[in-house]
Amino acid sequence: MVNRKRSMCSSGWLQKHFKDQYVKAAHRQKLRSRSWFKLDAINRMDALFSTGMTVIDLGSAPGGWTLYVKNKIGRTGRIVACDILSMCNISGVNFLQGDCSNPNIFKILCTWLGQKQVNVVLSDMSPNTTGISIIDVSRSIYLGNLALNICRSVLMRRGTFLVKVFQGKGLDKYLCDVHSLFNIVRIRKPDASRSHSREVYIVAKERK
């Protein structure tokens, strides 16, 4: 009974997914993910990127954001991307497969950056969701904290941070922590982010 209910839910999800205008547009434009539209909307509002920047992309697979950033920062820019999952190669991008909470993975990431100053840290990392909001929110905030710690270690002064987190218990404290590291903090919910989804994006600028 439970399994039948679950499979009905997932087939309903699939139907909705394929009707979604952003899924269709991503398919038409041969983009790697519908998340591309979220980053595009945020970037139009907050102007995150410019030519020659160095960017870290956490939770990068399948690579929608990575390709978006690559186009914005051009040949002189540098991207280091990281995900637990594998990602098809993008020329000019250093991709590291691993869990960014693993100190060894972080060490490699730093080695790849060398002496480069990091202008922007992006995190679109999502936990595997359980449907139990208290668990999903706390896992999302945990990932947000990982990304914030990476900012503390490598993001240059006046640098920018964009992070996805789920709304719920712990978000207020997380926002305070972001505020303590950045002068400007804004919350964004782009159109491509499903209205029933708990996710929001925090844009933090001017690292102190």
Ligand SMILES: C[S@@+](CC[C@H](N)C(=O)[O-])C[C@H]1O[C@@H](n2cnc3c(N)ncnc32)[C@H](O)[C@@H]1O
């Ligand atoms: C929504 S997807 C990212 C989509 C991507 N921004 C794009 O446009 O293609 C979230 C990703 O976060 C990754 N992720 C979750 N926890 C992670 C961790 N601890 N370290 C690295 N990646 C992680 C997942 O494997 C998943 O691929």
